[in-house]
Amino acid sequence: MDQTARITIPATGQIVEIPTGLFINNEFVSSVDSQERIQVVNPATEDIICSVVAGSEKDIDAAVAAARAAFSTTWGKNVTGFERSRLLNKLADLIERDSQVLAEIESLNNGKPVRIARDFDIGDSIQCLRYYAGWADKIVGQTIEVNNKTKIAFTRHEPIGVCGQIIPWNYPINMWAWKVAPALACGCTIVMKPSELTPLTALVLSKLIAEAGFPPGVVNTIPSLGPVGGAALSRHMDVDKVAFTGSTTTGRKIMEAAAKSNLKKACHTREVSLELGGKSPHIIFESADLDQAANWACLGILYNTGQDCTAGSRLYVQDTIYDKFLHLLVEKAKQLVIGDGFDEKSGGGPVVSKAQYDKVWSYIESGKSQGAELVLGGKKRPGKGYFVDPTIFTNVTRDMRIVQDEIFGPVLSVGRFKTEQEAIALANDTSYGLGAGLHSADASQCMRVSSALEAGTVWVNQYNILGNNVPFGGKKQSGIGRELGSYALEEYTEVKAVHWNFGEQAEWPL
Numbered sequence: 100m101d102q103t104a105r106i107t108i109p110a111t112g113q114i115v116e117i118p119t120g121l122f123i124n125n126e127f128v129s130s131v132d133s134q135e136r137i138q139v140v141n142p143a144t145e146d147i148i149c150s151v152v153a154g155s156e157k158d159i160d161a162a163v164a165a166a167r168a169a170f171s172t173t174w175g176k177n178v179t180g181f182e183r184s185r186l187l188n189k190l191a192d193l194i195e196r197d198s199q200v201l202a203e204i205e206s207l208n209n210g211k212p213v214r215i216a217r218d219f220d221i222g223d224s225i226q227c228l229r230y231y232a233g234w235a236d237k238i239v240g241q242t243i244e245v246n247n248k249t250k251i252a253f254t255r256h257e258p259i260g261v262c263g264q265i266i267p268w269n270y271p272i273n274m275w276a277w278k279v280a281p282a283l284a285c286g287c288t289i290v291m292k293p294s295e296l297t298p299l300t301a302l303v304l305s306k307l308i309a310e311a312g313f314p315p316g317v318v319n320t321i322p323s324l325g326p327v328g329g330a331a332l333s334r335h336m337d338v339d340k341v342a343f344t345g346s347t348t349t350g351r352k353i354m355e356a357a358a359k360s361n362l363k364k365a366c367h368t369r370e371v372s373l374e375l376g377g378k379s380p381h382i383i384f385e386s387a388d389l390d391q392a393a394n395w396a397c398l399g400i401l402y403n404t405g406q407d408c409t410a411g412s413r414l415y416v417q418d419t420i421y422d423k424f425l426h427l428l429v430e431k432a433k434q435l436v437i438g439d440g441f442d443e444k445s446g447g448g449p450v451v452s453k454a455q456y457d458k459v460w461s462y463i464e465s466g467k468s469q470g471a472e473l474v475l476g477g478k479k480r481p482g483k484g485y486f487v488d489p490t491i492f493t494n495v496t497r498d499m500r501i502v503q504d505e506i507f508g509p510v511l512s513v514g515r516f517k518t519e520q521e522a523i524a525l526a527n528d529t530s531y532g533l534g535a536g537l538h539s540a541d542a543s544q545c546m547r548v549s550s551a552l553e554a555g556t557v558w559v560n561q562y563n564i565l566g567n568n569v570p571f572g573g574k575k576q577s578g579i580g581r582e583l584g585s586y587a588l589e590e591y592t593e594v595k596a597v598h599w600n601f602g603e604q605a606e607w608p609l
C-alpha cells in the first residue's frame with residue numbers, strides 16, 4: 100500500500116508528500132497486523148489532513164527488534180563518537196534545509212504559527228542537534244587510582260541501549276530533538292512514538308534520518324495510540340529505557356509499567372525519565388521593571404497558547420503595585436493575535452484538539468462558577484477551529500480548580516500578596532515543581548526567593564527561556580531526571596567500573 104499522503108500547503112498551494120507508514124529499518128512499512136489508521140486533524144479548520152498507520156503492539160516489537168539489531172551491530176559500542184557527531188550534524192543541516200516546509204507541516208498539524216515553528220521550535224531543534232553532536236566524541240569516564248603499583252580502575256560511560264521515546268503534541272519537532280539528539284550522541288538506538296495528535300513531522304524527520312545516513316534501525320518511528328504503542332514500549336522486556344514528556348497521569352502509568360516489566364530500573368532515574376506537568380508560579384515584586392515584567396508574564400502564559408509544561412499560569416503580584424500591574428498586563432494580553440498559523444499576524448494558534456479545547460473551556464467555566472473574577476476573555480468564538488483567546492481571572496483562591504490544575508491553555512490566575520514570605524508560600528503551594536519565575540530589582544531578594552522556590556527551573560527577571568546547554572526538568576510531581584545540557588548525557592549512559600589488576604597475586608585459600 101502507498102504510505103504517502105499528498106498535502107496542499109494552504110498559503111502557497113505547494114503539494115508536499117508526507118510518509119504515513121511505520122518507519123522501521125529506514126523504510127516506511129505497513130503494520131504487520133493492524134488495519135487501523137489515525138485521522139490527523141488541522142486544529143485551525145477541524146479538517147482531516149490525512150491519516151497515518153496506527154501501529155500495534157506487534158509493530159512495536161518489530162521496531163524494538165530493529166533497534167536492538169542496530170545497537171548490537173552498527174551503532175551502540177560499534178560506532179565512534181566522531182561518526183555519531185558527523186551524522187547528527189548532517190541531520191541538523193538537512194532540517195535547516197527543510198525548515199520552511201517542516202514549519203508549515205507543524206503548523207497544519209499543531210496549529211502554531213509557521214513563523215514561530217520555523218524560527219523558535221525548529222531553530223532551537225537544529226541547535227539542539229548540533230549541541231549534542233559536539234558532545235558525541237567527548238563522553239568520557241574517569242581513571243581512578245586504586246594502588247599505584249598493582250591496580251587501577253576506570254569507568255566507561257556506555258550507551259544504555261534501546262530507548263523508547265514517547266513525546267507529546269505541544270512541541271512535536273522540538274520534543275523530538277530533545278529526545279533524539281542526546282540519545283544518538285550517547286550511542287543509544289530509538290523507538291520513537293510521537294503523539295497520535297501530531298505524528299506528521301516525526302514521520303518527515305524520519306525520512307531525514309535515512310537521508311542523513313544513519314544506519315537502518317538506529318531510529319524507528321511508530322505512530323500509535325498512547326495506550327497501545329506507548330504502553331507497549333513502557334512494558335517491553337527488550338527496551339532498556341523509556342523517556343517521556345506528557346501528563347503526570349500518563350507518567351505514573353509509564354513508571355508502573357516499567358517497574359512491572361523488565362524493571363527498566365524504575366527506581367533508578369536514568370532509565371525512566373519523565374518530564375511531566377506543571378502549575379508554575381510567577382511572582383512580581385514591587386521593585387520590578389513593571390513593563391518588562393508584564394511582557395514576560397504574557398509570554399509565560401500565552402506562548403504556544405498556554406500549551407507549555409512551564410506555562411506561568413499562577414501569577415502573584417505584590418499588593419502595592421497590583422492595580423497598576425494588572426492594567427498593564429490586561430492591555431498587553433489584548434495585543435496578542437490568536438489566529439490561523441498561516442496568517443503572518445498570528446502570534447498564537449488554536450489549541451491542539453477538540454479534547455484540549457473542551458478541557459480548557461471546562462476550566463474557564465469552573466473559574467466562573469467558583470467565583471473568580473474574569474477580567475479578560477472567557478467568551479467562545481463563533482466558527483470553526485479550536486481557538487481560545489487570552490483569559491485572565493483575578494480574585495482567585497487556592498481551592499479553585501483553575502489555581503490547582505494544569506490547564507494547558509491561555510488561562511491565567513492572578514493573585515496578590517503583601518510580603519516575600521507570603522509570595523514564596525503561595526508559589527510553593529502545589530504538588531508540581533517544574534518552573535517558577537520572579538521579577539525584582541533587588542538582587543538579594545532574587546537570590547533568596549530563587550533559592551526558596553521549589554522548582555527545577557527558576558527564571559529571574561525573565562520567563563520561559565531555555566538553553567540547550569542548560570538542564571531542564573522537574574521537582575516534586577513534575578518529573579524525574581533532566582533533559583538538555585551535559586546532564587542529559589547521564590540519562591542515556593550507564594557507568595561501568597573496570598577494575599584492572601597488573602601486579603597483585605591472589606592468596607588462596609583464605
Ligand SMILES: NC(=O)C1=CN([C@@H]2O[C@H](COP(=O)(O)OP(=O)(O)OC[C@H]3O[C@@H](n4cnc5c(N)ncnc54)[C@H](O)[C@@H]3O)[C@@H](O)[C@H]2O)C=CC1
Pocket residue numbers: 265266267268269292293294295323324325326328329330331333344345346347349350352353374375376377407408455458505506507
Ligand atoms: N508536560 C507536557 O509537556 C505535556 C503535558 N500534557 C498535559 O496532559 C494533558 C492531557 O494531554 P494528553 O495528550 O492526553 O497527554 P498524554 O500524557 O496522555 O500524552 C503524551 C504522550 O503520551 C502517550 N500516552 C498516552 N497514554 C499512554 C500510556 N498509557 N502509556 C504510554 N504512553 C501513553 C501519548 O500517546 C502521547 O504520545 C494536557 O491537557 C496537559 O495538561 C500534555 C502534553 C504535554
Ligand code: BAL
Pocket residue numbers: 269270344406407408409
Ligand atoms: N517548554 C518545554 C517543554 C514542554 O512544554 O513540554
